[in-house]
Amino acid sequence: MSEDTTVAVADRVDEVEAPLRRVFREYGLPRVHWFVVAVAMNLVARLSSLLPPLVLGTAIDAVFNGSSDYSLPLVPKAWLPAEPKAQFWFSVALIVGAFVVTAACTWAQGIASDVFAHRSLHAVRVDTFRKMQELDMAFFDEQQTGEAMSILNQDATNLERFLDQALKNGFRLVIMVLAIGALLISMNWQLALVTLVGVPLMALFTIWFSRKVAPRYDAVRSSVGDLNTQLENSIGGMQLVKTSNTEEFETERVERASWNFYTTNMDVLKLAFLYRPGMRLLAGLSFVATFVVGGLWLFSGPPLFFSGDLTVGEFVVFIFLTQRFIDPLAQISNIIDWFENARASGKRIFGLMDTPVRIEDAPDAIELDPVDGAVEYDDVTFGYDEEPIIEDVSFDAAAGDTVAFVGPTGAGKSTAVKLLMRLYDVDEGAIRVDGHDVRDVTVGSLRESIGYVSQETYLFDGTVAENIRYGEFDATREEIIEAAKAAEAHEFIEELADGYDTQVGERGARLSGGQRQRISIARTVLQDPDILILDEATSAVDTETEVLIQRSLDRLAADRTTFVIAHRLSTVTDADTILVLEEGRVVERGTHQELLEEDGLYANLWAVQAGEIDDLPDEFVDRARGDV
């Protein structure tokens, strides 16, 4: 494979810059109206929540103590009542009104910020999945399924929580700190300084914490991926686990991954345990300092270097507002927590999104339609990594021909046909269909013209009919039945409990290997491809089923270019050309008869299958040992 091989997400993560800004820019901006509503509602809710203590302070001084005028900031005096009793009721009305406005706006901002966060993340999740599907097979060879799932699940959820909570609490924090700070300063700037002295300390403490915690969050995210991978592996291989009696071994492996998750988490929590109470302590100290200085001021005039007056009402407002001020400040710790966690998750999501797609349509790619099915391999060389797996393979298959690949295990037979489908791109040489290099046609039209029946049949959880129709979603029930008949599958399907509507279970677990195989052949019949690839399609079935499958495959292959990969040579004796591969090279080619006459590797393989083991040359037996 060429130099820019796809790398796992983990390797890309460190190259992602400012992931949260990117989430906002790419996914938040299109729904920014919800964001604006949320911020505006938050602003009104928070400001109106400041009104009750302010009114209370004014009422204490003006209505009860009579020590000052009844006045409120920003409200013209002429609008306020002059008589104490009216002032009292006016205060009550203002306080009730403020509570109602706060409640209504908090409700509205909650909805707006939830919609903003969840819609943005819905788009992130779908885009991540779409991108994941565009990535070439090399990505999935390297990536663990559990890791990919954890990106789509947990990492997206982390971002969601951050967008939602940060919006609700972050803005609340900013608004409260700015508004209360301004109010306190306007009431008594000297006492306000006492209250605010903790703020720079808290800011420094927060900077220290976020620098320390960021790498630890990266470790947590990656350990979540490892844990998921382990779980996916252990649960996916449940049958092997049970038959190998390795439940304890698997539990220990999960335990190790879970313990690693625990320890990385604890590394974060150890810091958080220090940081959160530390912030509360600093906030508490601000409160105590305000209370002590304000209290002394009321008892015996301005203490130390302070000067001027402080009324009881002002003192009450200070105490109330300081309390309000401190709470959101102490909340910074949570926001930082969400922020760091979301940043680590954002890096993983964009790490995946930034993975280059190497197998995609060329800018001037053409549609391959209609297809005759002439296929040409022209000096093809390919390797999954540095080492070539296919070397200088050349052959021509005329439209309608059947070409068989045979050879020892690991010779590169499956790899050769995967290149035709462009699951990987050749490193050197070219593969042409009807004279077009497969890299010059759209991937969609290429794959649409090729039907692939592989040795590993995969069925989706759903009904038999849904599985046959997969990829040809417009097919009618009649067409599905016709396809099943051609695949020799109709009779056993009819005998299933619900016929074509029988649920096959996850990966088709409720069906036998031969039944799964025939359903996947029916799927290919329905697809009606111009080129057919049968990759050991009759493996893992009994002889009787093999005959059925072989009959259906022969019918399917009759009038289209077909590539057959087979270990059982009896299935390819009629092929127009048999290519014998060994270590990635074509070592022999010809018809069955020609190859037997050549008396080389093919003839020896044939002899093995015919049971003539004693007549084999020693050289062949030695080579077979090497392969095994």
Ligand SMILES: Nc1ncnc2c1ncn2[C@@H]1O[C@H](COP(=O)(O)OP(=O)(O)OP(=O)(O)O)[C@@H](O)[C@H]1O
């Ligand atoms: N995705 C992959 N990544 C890296 N190496 C791979 C990958 N798939 C196959 N290989 C390697 O490429 C070589 C050829 O594999 P391939 O599956 O093409 O052989 P094959 O001839 O079809 O074998 P078999 O008959 O056993 O199915 C093997 O050595 C295998 O280990």
